[in-house]
Amino acid sequence: MGSMNTTQTTPTRPQLETLACVNERCESYGQAGRNNLTVRKRYGKDQIRYLRCRCCGAEFSERKNTALWNTKVSEEKAVSVAEHLAEGCSLKATARLAKVHPSVVTRLNRKVGIHAEAFHDERVHDVEVVALQADERHGYAQDKSQPQWEAEVIDPVSKFVVSHGQGQRAEALIRCLLEDAARRLTRRQELVLYTDGEASYASLFPEIFGVAYQPSRNGDRGRFPKLRYRIPRTLAHVQIVKQREGQRVVAVEIRYAHGSRRCVQRILKQLGYTTPNTSAIERRNGTARRMNAHQVRHSLAFSRRDDTKVALGWWGLTVYNWSRPHRALRLPLLHPQGKKTSHRAPRPWHSILPTTSGQFG
């Protein structure tokens, strides 16, 4: 540690053109780049700008609607807290490292979690995939007798996590997860879904990904029969069921739950795999556990509050999706630069990242 710096460094601020009016009744509400904002004054340690909208006359802090709104802690410390949390530090460890009170960490974690979820919801749509892998990670909330699972859907090509949900490992959680994933896709009827042997995946798949049709009535009286679901030729669901003896996997059963084997084979070839598997989501499970102190296995890891765990999950996911390079996405360089022979390929979604986003999106 060097000597204390007396001159406070002001964190870089997003450009005015990237901000928008926060007044819902204003004609410029939520629209950046309309040249309607002026700086009224600067305040606080971080020289936060207090803005005025020329359209409606509303005045508001530039932090309004961000994770840092109404936070007394400096931006530098808030960023440090968020960074430590995503590196798998516990809430207490984060408080010690960032030199803030533990309650600040709890509060900031909840805020970044809420913003991460909103950011994901806003950005992740019209996703194009040929395959998806789904799985659930075991964890605990409140105490070590109360399981709270994290369920996720990943695109094995881009390693982008499309959906994330938490709760009891039951049909309701799987339904939320699959419905959420399906509505973020451009073509939900052209893909292969790989999951574990959980029965709800197979029972819910036709309803969520298939094509609904109304079977004809017997005669012209009485109720119409219930809707049925058809699986198009471009759609399939495969379950990879691992049989274990203790901790060891002794056999793997491939169950073709829906759709044709031919469709599965065609997509496997495209992915460069020889057998159906859930390797991408399993790799992601390992990474997610490393990034979340409350998901460490074989330890006394749990969140005391449900919402702490949900927030940690969303924050870790957003950091993983948007700011972590992925080894599997490297591309060879045309002209090697010294020892460097490859570079990271940007994920397709990176093109829609705002150029001047704050640390919290």
Ligand SMILES: [Zn+2]
């Ligand atoms: Zn306005």
